[in-house]
Amino acid sequence: MELPKDIARKKRRNQSIAFWILRLISFSIVGILFSILGFIIVKGIGAISWKFLTSWPEDGMTKGGIFPCIIGTIYLIIGSMIFAFPIGVLSALYINEYSKKGWFKDFIRLMTDNLAGVPSIVFGLFGMSLFVNQLHFGASILAGSLTLGLLVLPIVIRTTEEALKSVPDMFRHGSMALGASKWQTTSKVILPIAYPNVITGLILSIGRVSGETAPILFTVAAYSLPKLPSSLKDQVMALPYHLYVVATSGTHVEESRGMAYGTALVLIVLVLIINLLANWLRKIFSKKVKMN
Amino acid sequence: MPKIETKNINLYYGDFHALKGITMSMEPKTVTALIGPSGCGKSTYLRIFNRMNDLIDNVKLSGFVLVDGQDIYEKGTKVDELRKNVGMVFQKPNPFPKSIFENVAYGMKVNGIKDTKYITQKVEQSLQQAALWDEVKDKLKKSAFELSGGQQQRLCIARALAVEPSILLMDEPASALDPLSTSKIEELIYELKKEYTIVIVTHNMQQAGRVSDKTAFFYLGELIEFDDTKIVFTNPKNTKTQNYITGRFG
Numbered sequence: 001m002e003l004p005k006d007i008a009r010k011k012r013r014n015q016s017i018a019f020w021i022l023r024l025i026s027f028s029i030v031g032i033l034f035s036i037l038g039f040i041i042v043k044g045i046g047a048i049s050w051k052f053l054t055s056w057p058e059d060g061m062t063k064g065g066i067f068p069c070i071i072g073t074i075y076l077i078i079g080s081m082i083f084a085f086p087i088g089v090l091s092a093l094y095i096n097e098y099s100k101k102g103w104f105k106d107f108i109r110l111m112t113d114n115l116a117g118v119p120s121i122v123f124g125l126f127g128m129s130l131f132v133n134q135l136h137f138g139a140s141i142l143a144g145s146l147t148l149g150l151l152v153l154p155i156v157i158r159t160t161e162e163a164l165k166s167v168p169d170m171f172r173h174g175s176m177a178l179g180a181s182k183w184q185t186t187s188k189v190i191l192p193i194a195y196p197n198v199i200t201g202l203i204l205s206i207g208r209v210s211g212e213t214a215p216i217l218f219t220v221a222a223y224s225l226p227k228l229p230s231s232l233k234d235q236v237m238a239l240p241y242h243l244y245v246v247a248t249s250g251t252h253v254e255e256s257r258g259m260a261y262g263t264a265l266v267l268i269v270l271v272l273i274i275n276l277l278a279n280w281l282r283k284i285f286s287k288k289v290k291m292n
Numbered sequence: 293m294p295k296i297e298t299k300n301i302n303l304y305y306g307d308f309h310a311l312k313g314i315t316m317s318m319e320p321k322t323v324t325a326l327i328g329p330s331g332c333g334k335s336t337y338l339r340i341f342n343r344m345n346d347l348i349d350n351v352k353l354s355g356f357v358l359v360d361g362q363d364i365y366e367k368g369t370k371v372d373e374l375r376k377n378v379g380m381v382f383q384k385p386n387p388f389p390k391s392i393f394e395n396v397a398y399g400m401k402v403n404g405i406k407d408t409k410y411i412t413q414k415v416e417q418s419l420q421q422a423a424l425w426d427e428v429k430d431k432l433k434k435s436a437f438e439l440s441g442g443q444q445q446r447l448c449i450a451r452a453l454a455v456e457p458s459i460l461l462m463d464e465p466a467s468a469l470d471p472l473s474t475s476k477i478e479e480l481i482y483e484l485k486k487e488y489t490i491v492i493v494t495h496n497m498q499q500a501g502r503v504s505d506k507t508a509f510f511y512l513g514e515l516i517e518f519d520d521t522k523i524v525f526t527n528p529k530n531t532k533t534q535n536y537i538t539g540r541f542g
Contacts, residue, residue: 101349170386174448177342178399178455179376188402189388 040264047262057224061246062255066263071228072236073210073270076220079145079232080152080209085202087149088156095157096164097186116154121214123151128218142232144220151215152205159201163194196286203278207271213240239267293361295320295459295489296341301355303336303345310336312513314355318506320458323481323490325500325521328510329536334493337510338461341491342378343371359459376403379452383464385444387436387451392428395436395447399455414454422450423480442473449480460484462492466499478503497537501525509533 003011051065058064091108099105127147137143167190175185191198213221221241229236247253247260294317303311311333318324326334339345340357343364357364364374376399387395396415405411415432419425424446428439436447445465452460462481466474481490481503494500500507500521507524509517509532517524517533528534 170382170384171388173344173347174382174386174388174451175398175402176347177344177375177380177382178402178451179372179374180399180402181372184402188398193389 037268040261040268044258044261044263044265047258048265052262053266056226057259060252060256061224061259062252063259066237066239066242066259066266068225068228069237069239069242069263070266070270072221072238073240073267075141075229075236076144076148076216076238077206077209077274079141080148081202081206083146083149084152084156084205088153088201088205089160089198091153092157092160092164093186093191096161097182097190112154112157115150116158119214120151120212121217123147124215124218126150127215132219138233139218139220139222139235140233141220141229141236144216144236147215147219148209148212151212152208155205155208156201159204160194160198163197163201164190166197167193196282199278199282199285203275203282206274206278210271210274211240211267213244216241239263239270243267294318294358295322295360296491297356297358297361298337298340299356299358301337301340301353301357303333303340303354304352305348306350310513311340314515316508316515316518318489318491320489321485321487322505323485323492323503324506324508325504326491326493326508326510327495327497327500327536328516330495332510333513334508334510335463338463338491338493341459341461342375342380344380346371372403376455377457378459378461379455379457380461381445381448381452381463381465384468385441385448387439387444387447390436391433392436392439392447393432396450396454399451403455415450418450418454419447421453421484422446423476423483424450440473442469442476445469445473445477446480449477449484453484457488459489459491462490464493464495467495474499497525497539509536511536 002008053065053070054067055065056067091112095105095108099108124147127143127150131137131143131146132139135143137146171189171193172185175189176182180188216238220235221238222235223237223245225235225237243260243263246256246263297317299315301311301314302309314333314337326338328334336345340353341359341364345351345353353365359374359378363369388398390398393415396418397411400411400414416425416429419428424443427443428434428447431438436444439447445468449460449465466477469477478499481492484490485505492500492503504521506518507521508515509524509528509530511532517528517530519529524533525537528537
């Protein structure tokens with residue numbers, strides 16, 4: 001039976017309205033992203049030079065470069081990942097592979113989600129009181145990395161858990177049926193399959209770590225340092241905090257505007273490079289799983 | 293002595309009474325087919341023999357399960373040893389995302405065998421037993437995922453054989469395969485019977501008729517009839533069995 005003409009027309013019209021709204025929203029998200037990127041690039045590209053990337057700030061941060069901040073941020077990324085990644089992956093393994101259904105598992109999940117919801121400044125305060133003061137690490141790479149590590153722990157746990165969940169049970173059963181132990185099954189069969197997606201968690205947390213200011217404010221970040229850190233007990237300068245300093249609390253805020261945008265651009269590009277690198281790693285791993 | 297014996301098995305998933313007082317036994321080097329409509333408990337029953345039901349939360353079991361006269365649910369039973377002795381082939385081929393060689397070697401490696409010469413030898417032998425060697429001998433390093441479904445299933449059989457079990461459990465091993473692959477698996481079962489005790493769950497009546505010596509018909513968690521396959525298929529004693537095998541329900 002054919003629909004009456006007016007209903008058919010209305011149906012078509014609603015369909016195209018819905019379609020255009022969805023398309024508009026999707027495009028505007030891309031638009032927002034590109035306008036932020038464009039804005040930062042246009043404002044910051046002038047400051048970028050070899051010297052900017054490789055030298056110290058000069059003249060009250062109105063000239064010179066941001067070399068120590070780049071190094072500091074890289075140290076913090078590495079430090080926090082060394083802490084958060086193994087612990088996060090192992091907790092996820094416990095939650096997903098070992099613990100039985102029940103209140104305890106739900107409780108751990110709930111707490112992990114709550115941890116993810118804690119504002120980053122609270123992590124900063126906690127890190128200061130525990131690592132800096134209580135454990136006498138002082139304001140240091142160690143204290144800052146641990147604090148940032150705590151901050152991203154829920155991300156690592158959650159993404160690893162999702163990665164493990166997406167591995168079909170038939171692989172677990174196949175392995176167990178051959179007399180493999182739970183740990184053998186997990187480490188030799190399940191983890192290699194889940195690896196590509198576990199790395200996604202790593203990417204997300206690196207992005208988060210490199211951009212956070214509040215957790216490092218009291219635990220590691222320095223306003224200005226004359227030399228690079230030489231041990232875990234040293235403070236570092238870091239990109240996000242440097243950006244904050246240059247943009248707000250320097251003595252020559254107007255003159256250092258260009259430096260601020262340059263710093264922002266470097267931060268974005270750094271995260272982009274890490275993302276691409278991790279994506280490439282992920283592809284290699286998933287290829288290995290297929291080919292091996 | 294029967295190879296496998298169960299006495300008054302009752303199994304519950306939570307409140308659901310999945311197996312009701314099953315008592316039966318299987319002789320060495322025979323093929324026993326478990327048939328019955330979906331949800332009748334035949335797969336659950338199969339998974340008792342290698343304790344795969346342990347992996348599911350909230351399962352309660354009572355009664356005795358004896359393999360070679362040993363109670364396998366007794367405290368102190370080494371479940372990994374048991375699973376080595378009681379191999380399993382699943383409904384859907386589930387090779388690991390590893391090479392063909394590594395798939396077959398996996399069971400030996402996780403059971404502590406390190407002698408590479410032995411492993412290499414055993415891999416070849418198992419693939420030959422599973423009638424797959426000629427098709428894969430030149431590409432042992434290739435991923436198991438490059439094989440066809442039927443080949444993957446035979447690889448899974450080889451994988452199970454490599455740890456030298458004496459019992460082979462098969463949970464609808466051919467239901468995901470095409471007719472040609474299915475007949476290959478059936479031929480294989482016929483060959484393997486000479487050395488192994490086989491228990492196979494199947495939905496396919498003709499298959500049960502072709503490959504098995506004994507047939508057990510399950511219905512709603514109960515064992516309705518258990519006898520020589522010939523008798524079950526030509527002269528069943530119970531009308532439910534008769535109705536099922538003639539296709540009146542199921």
